Amino acid sequence: MTPIDLTDVTKYVETHIGGFHQKRIASLDGLSLIKVLKRKNPYLFKAKYLLTSEEIVRGLVDAHISSNEETVFGDWLEGLAIFINEKVYGGRKSGINGIDLEFDKEGKRFIVNSKSGPNWGNASQIAKMKSDFKTAAKTLRTGNSGLQVVAVNGCCYGRNNSPDQGDYFKYCGQDFWDFISGDTNLYTELIEPLGYKAKEKNDEFQESYAKMINKFTLQFSLEYCDDNGAINWKKLVQFNSSTSSH
Template sequence: MNDTFFDKYINEEITYDEFTKQVSLIYESETSVDYNLLGLSVSEFELYKRLGKDALENIISARKHKAEIIQKWKKFFREEIAENHRKNTLKLEHLKEFNLNPFLDNYKANFLLGDSSAKSKATALIYARTLGSSINTTFGTNLQKFCSDILSGYASTTSGIDIEFEDFIDGRRKYCQIKAGPNTINKDDVKTISDHFIGVKNLARTNNLNIGFNDLIVGVFYGEEKDLSGHYKKIKKDYPVYIGQDFWYRLTGDSSFYKELTAAIDEVASEYDGRELLNTVINKLADEIEKAEI
């Protein structure tokens, strides 16, 4: 496959002036742009039209960061999520890890497996913990810590701001605080975020920086807008909150990148089969339940 004009520019086979000349030759209007020949996506091309040469550097940087993000994301899931999930599952072979409920434990065992034997009770307890609260807590806690690291390529030097980037939709530089999910902030976080943004606005006035209200944003790693908690909705009254696909599209210029993140974890997930581990833990817990005559 022949290199695109953008490939040739990246590889320094043509200059920027030569690139712009080629761009002018391959389109007459927006509807006739040959993006395959040009080597830019629709959103990348729109940014290029607004920013010129600066946009090309942003696009090169964004493409590089996308590959880094995918690799960091996989590494994070293997080493933090999957490994902690395994360790937390091993702990569950002991009764002391559970707050038993004599009114419900038999019911849940019967509901799941049709009897209230020690093994059925153990299975109901283990499944509920390992496939529910345990993995969800591990994911939420660790992802918030990881958000800044996974996007370190966009790290900001501005106090109270996690990352800065050129928005591929509106071409404006964004000053962004990163959050993990649609329910991962509390009432106190709303004030903290607002205070940080007020500080940035004051700094912008002092230094004559062109930073508008819509340039101070909250970026949420995963989820959909309809899932945003009331705390985020309070923030949205003053500042934009971009979540999931919308956030990643603005950051990378790739409308399918959010799906790529999901696919990357699907790939990692295929490496794990926890049936043997679960059976071992269930059997050990069942022994304790039997001995305790619960």
């Protein structure tokens, strides 16, 4: 074990955090009004008494952004976790399906499926992860039947007071970062480097966001508002839900 040097973590973040911000902007650039209108519940907009095109458009775009950012940043944090674990324990990104990280510690082989937060999946998704763990353990024991394999679901933030899940362990937040780094304080020390050029990058994002809101608001008004400016709810619902709508 080699203790983590926070300077290395800072350099990694400064070098790679731009990729996260670029993907945020790229996600907006690739968005279309038709795509987001198809995904969302038009009845909810009516029930919430939304009266303007901009209110509806912001609701659509903000929901997309929230979901996308969670996924993109989760993937980015996975890369950071692998980098840190490699420095400390010589870990590596796994080539086994469903496994993100492999490393040896205390004479055991740890296989890690990483997620952003603790409440990430339904019953079928968790069952799939457990199946992946079993398959991975079987694969790793081929040619080394005595290998002790320990499966871990690691979550970058949050808490879990029952880490032993029977078939695997679930470590969240402080416990996860301590598990992969051996540093119980790392979970708080990560915060400062993550703010590298955050304002500058967010200003770029906000500029793209404003353009998207303006463009979609105009498109929505032209397509789904009557001549008097009122939202044509029947037309909107037909577009979203009619069997003859394409």
